[in-house]
Amino acid sequence: MIELQHIDKYYNIGTVNEVCLFKDFNLTIHDGDFISVIGSNGSGKTSLLNLICGSLGAEAGKIILNGEDITRQKEYVRQRKIGRVYQDPAMGTCPSMTILENMSLADNKGKPFGLGFGTNRKRVSYYRELLSQLGLGLEDMMGSKVGSLSGGQRQAIALLMITMTPIEFLILDEHTAALDPKTAELIMKLTDKVVREKKLTTIMVTHNLRYAVEYGNRLIMMHQGEAIVDKAGEDKDNLDVDDLLDRFNQISIETGN
Numbered sequence: 001m002i003e004l005q006h007i008d009k010y011y012n013i014g015t016v017n018e019v020c021l022f023k024d025f026n027l028t029i030h031d032g033d034f035i036s037v038i039g040s041n042g043s044g045k046t047s048l049l050n051l052i053c054g055s056l057g058a059e060a061g062k063i064i065l066n067g068e069d070i071t072r073q074k075e076y077v078r079q080r081k082i083g084r085v086y087q088d089p090a091m092g093t094c095p096s097m098t099i100l101e102n103m104s105l106a107d108n109k110g111k112p113f114g115l116g117f118g119t120n121r122k123r124v125s126y127y128r129e130l131l132s133q134l135g136l137g138l139e140d141m142m143g144s145k146v147g148s149l150s151g152g153q154r155q156a157i158a159l160l161m162i163t164m165t166p167i168e169f170l171i172l173d174e175h176t177a178a179l180d181p182k183t184a185e186l187i188m189k190l191t192d193k194v195v196r197e198k199k200l201t202t203i204m205v206t207h208n209l210r211y212a213v214e215y216g217n218r219l220i221m222m223h224q225g226e227a228i229v230d231k232a233g234e235d236k237d238n239l240d241v242d243d244l245l246d247r248f249n250q251i252s253i254e255t256g257n
């Protein structure tokens with residue numbers, strides 16, 4: 001479980017551009033939740049993810065991960081427990097290294113060993129097995145540089161790599177936004193499979209309302225630093241894309257933009 005308690009977040013403090021994004025913001029993400037977060041540009045989605053993973057600090061409040069107060073914990077420490085897949089496929093993999101080397105690197109995350117540890121015959125066949133489960137034929141391309149792969153292939157590998165070692169929480173940061181519709185669909189299905197199989201507690205920011213409706217057990221709509229919609233279970237299942245579009249339109253009428 002991850003809890004954001006009484007979070008205040010300001011930008012540009014002490015300047016004429018000072019803005020308060022979050023004021024007494026509270027959110028509890030339960031074990032096994034798969035949350036889709038939607039919201040207009042500037043509503044606070046990325047800031048929320050950055051607060052959780054530690055690349056952004058809050059002015060007040062606490063972040064508790066499975067009972068541990070991680071509020072002051074550095075980002076690289078949190079990375080052992082929190083995995084993140086980014087919008088840009090280049091962010092999660094090393095392009096100048098082969099698929100095998102990338103897998104080995106991810107496999108050895110946090111271990112005091114060199115690459116050699118991960119590339120013995122047994123591990124190689126394990127990586128081959130993991131890659132074949134993606135159904136993209138990447139198991140026959142383990143010697144290829146990751147930089148030569150398509151965006152979809154790289155996102156699939158990034159997802160595999162981030163979930164290879166046990167993590168407590170998965171962040172998906174618009175991870176299908178840079179992909180063509182067919183590849184995005186494939187990566188979404190793959191994501192859903194990985195999240196279910198590994199029972200990962202997950203938060204996914206997306207601008208794709210259909211994905212937000214179809215995937216996960218909970219949906220949050222952000223607006224001006226507040227979760228103005230938070231539906232789970234049956235209430236979430238009853239939502240459709242038109243309901244969400246109506247809500248967007250309503251906000252735009254209320255705020256005049």
Ligand SMILES: Nc1ncnc2c1ncn2[C@@H]1O[C@H](COP(=O)(O)OP(=O)(O)OP(=O)(O)O)[C@@H](O)[C@H]1O
Pocket residue numbers: 011012021039040041042043044045046047048
């Ligand atoms: N580094 C920063 N300095 C100043 N203001 C910032 C900074 N980062 C974000 N903001 C402001 O905080 C608000 C929320 O931004 P954020 O990027 O979290 O929104 P978002 O919902 O992720 O938007 P988008 O959908 O465009 O990615 C915006 O008004 C933005 O201008």
